[in-house]
Amino acid sequence: MKVVVEREFAGRKLSITTGEIAKQADGCVLVQYGETVVLVAAQSGPPRPGIDFFPLTCDYRERMAAAGKFPGGFLKREGRPTTREILTSRLIDRPIRPLFPKGYHEEVQVMANVLAFDHENDPDILAMLGASAALCIAPVPFQGPIAAVRVAHVDGEFAVLPTQEQLDVSDLDLIVSGSKDSVLMIEGFAAQMDEERMSEAIMFAHKHIKTLCEIQEELIEKVGNSPVEYEAPPANPFDAIVTEKALDKIRAAKEVSGKHAQADATKAVRDELMEEFFPEGVEETADGATIGDLKKAFHDVEARAIREMTLGGKRLDGRGPTDLRAxxxxxxxxxxxxxxxxxxxxxxxxxxxxxxxxxxxxxxxxxxxxxxxxxxxxxxxxxxxxxxxxxxxxxxxxxxxxxxxxxxxxxxxxxxxxxxxxxxxxxxxxxxxxxxxxxxxxxxxxxxxxxxxxxxxxxxxxxxxxxxxxxxxxxxxxxxxxxxxxxxxxxxxxxxxxxxxxxxxxxxxxxxxxxxxxxxxxxxxxxxxxxxxxxxxxxxIRRPREAISSFAPQLLQTSIDPSKIGLLIGPGGKTIRAIQEETGTTLDVGEDGTVTIAGAGGSQVEDALARIEALTEEIKVGKIYSGTVSSVKDFGAFVEIAPGKDGLCHISELSDGYVKSVGEVCKEGDKMHVKVIAVDDQNRVKLSRKAAMVEMGESDEKAESDES
Missing domain, CATH: 3.30.230.70 (GHMP Kinase, N-terminal domain)
Structure with a gap:
């Protein structure tokens, strides 16, 4: 039978549906918030022989199709879980694990699968909510319900289940999980938030957790499931024996200084008991008790000893409750x-x-x-x-x-x-x-x-x-x-x-x-x-070092007009490759015009920066450039003052003396300083070698010798 519960929560509709999908699972719910949908199934199974722990497995998966995307890489199918999926699986596991009875060792598996993602509402919280709801309607002794919320802090106010847009400007990303009565799990990160404000955020989250627990209680009532009663295993026959024979010895072992020394002393006490009750070749006692029973009883008595010592004001290494180690x-x-x-x-x-x-x-x-x-x-x-x-x-x-x-x-x-x-x-x-x-x-x-x-x-x-x-x-x-x-x-x-x-x-x-x-x-x-x-x-170390290691790459950043990125790259990447090869640097160009220059030495980086600036900057009237003669004509010389940028230095501007022919002053490939004296409406650049020499205090020795 299909069961749906719905409620308006933080300005959007939240719904939990069961009885329609995965009906063979012990418990399965479909959680939707906005247009993000997560399917969560819970399944139990018989215990594995010989295990002495609760084998809970939680898995969370994000199918790229949920966001209308293909997986990257050669194989167009999801593979091993991503870091985000692993971290979310841990978020699901941590608050529900303590809510199963002590001694419960049956297999329990929770699987969450993101079916749809609206790019606004994060599915991780929905998976945590769905895990609790699925376990509550499954035939397992889960002591729920519990719920989880995310809290952001935007413009001085807390926001529950924030959108991605809100999270982008928030100085807090806090996830809190709990029951109606108390907090069970916290995971959060903040921009140096003080303790009082963080406490307020946690309590703000818990207030909304209560509402989500009420929604699950409504679902449980509609489904009609009765709580599963857990029958605890029979009392361990070794509990009283180990308490009588070993409790004081364990306390004495915990007086020893050092982690391994304490462990060795404690192990010696356990080995003594093992030898007494299970000498070589004996696997169980006359009344059917096993080595596993003895080990379990010893662990419980050790826990009792440590907890009693701690509550009595005596820590294992002798420190006070608020003391740091060395x-x-x-x-x-x-x-x-x-x-x-x-x-x-x-x-x-x-x-x-x-x-x-x-x-x-x-x-x-x-x-x-x-x-x-x-x-x-x-x-x-x-x-x-x-x-x-x-x-x-x-x-x-x-x-x-x-x-x-x-x-x-x-x-x-x-x-x-x-x-x-x-x-x-x-x-x-x-x-x-x-x-x-x-x-x-x-x-x-x-x-x-x-x-x-x-x-x-x-x-x-x-x-x-x-x-x-x-x-x-x-x-x-x-x-x-x-x-x-x-x-x-x-x-x-x-x-x-x-x-x-x-x-x-x-x-x-x-x-x-x-x-x-x-x-x-x-x-x-x-x-x-x-x-x-x-x-x-x-x-x-009082403060960060003033300079980075000489073995680290030296970086500089500059910004160019985005419209000039093509000029820096050049046809087929010719220009940027030439700069990199000639300076021994690596250039990375961002879409916003940010250019990052990396090199082994500072001089290489500075050289590359100078070339980039020369290539991309606007030609300024009155500025002197160091150029290269690119071609010689009867009426003057064309001088390249920046990569791909030529200007004309008329014959009358080549020298302050008489110039009979351009070839007397320069030839192709010559370096010369020139001053920009004009840029016309068609972006043609007019240059003057004569004006540059005057401003730089130089004289044209060749022209003077020709006149004499």
């Missing part, structure tokens, strides 16, 4: 590269390098939206050795792409404009050691390396991750969380920014939401830590 910043750590830095915070470390290039190095981004060029890229790498592990080297995974995008967009607001700094910039962050919040270490390392490369950023940016342990109404907020505080805690709230305000924010939760009070306290605590980090950064 911070070290170094720059210019590598030769030859255009910029480099080493940032270390506790046992988390990033080596960052910067490469500067020309506009030809920009990354072209194709998708539903209009193609555009990216002049700033930040790539994040997380090798296995950084956590003391061995695993195969493959391409970047979703986590690496997500962390890189978060750091990239957090740093982007402070970068110079292309007019002030016409370089393409690429930052690579290699995490060489990790124990918590390597993405925020990447933000700090990227700032250091950009300043080392001479990129004139407007403000340094630093980032910190804030954690939470919450039991009932009791909670503690933790600054600069380490790996186990993230793993066993309830929150990973990453906040990046400058001394002026926030540039990037990302919240992930393992619980079913947090309150406005916790959000505000977290932002305030993060600001204090951020200012401490900024002081450490500025102690290593």
């Amino acid at each position: 911070v070290s910043c170094e720059v210019q750590i590598l030769p030859r590269v255009h910029g480099s830095a080493l940032f270390t915070r506790g046992e988390t470390q990033s080596v960052s390098t910067v490469t500067l290039g020309t506009t030809r190095d920009e990354q072209r981004v194709d998708g539903l939206f209009d193609d555009y060029g990216k002049r700033f890229m930040l790539d994040y790498n997380f090798p296995s050795y950084s956590v003391g592990e061995c695993r195969p080297i493959r391409g970047p995974g979703r986590r690496e792409i997500g962390h890189g995008a978060l750091a990239e967009r957090s740093v982007k607001p402070v970068l110079p404009s292309s007019e002030n700094f016409p370089y393409t910039m690429r930052v690579i962050s290699d995490i060489t050691e990790s124990n918590g919040s390597s993405s925020m270490a990447t933000v700090c390392a990227a700032t250091l390396s950009l300043m080392d490369a001479g990129v004139p950023i407007s403000q340094p940016v630093a980032g910190i991750s804030i954690g939470l342990v919450k039991e009932g109404d009791e909670y503690v907020i933790l600054t600069d969380i380490i790996g186990n505080e993230d793993h066993f805690g309830d929150m990973d709230f990453k906040i990046a920014g400058t001394q002026k305000g926030i540039t990037g924010i990302q919240l992930d939760l393992k619980i079913d939401g947090i309150s406005e009070k916790i959000i505000r306290e977290t932002l305030a605590q993060a600001k204090e830590a951020r200012l401490d980090l900024l002081r450490s950064i500025l102690s290593a």
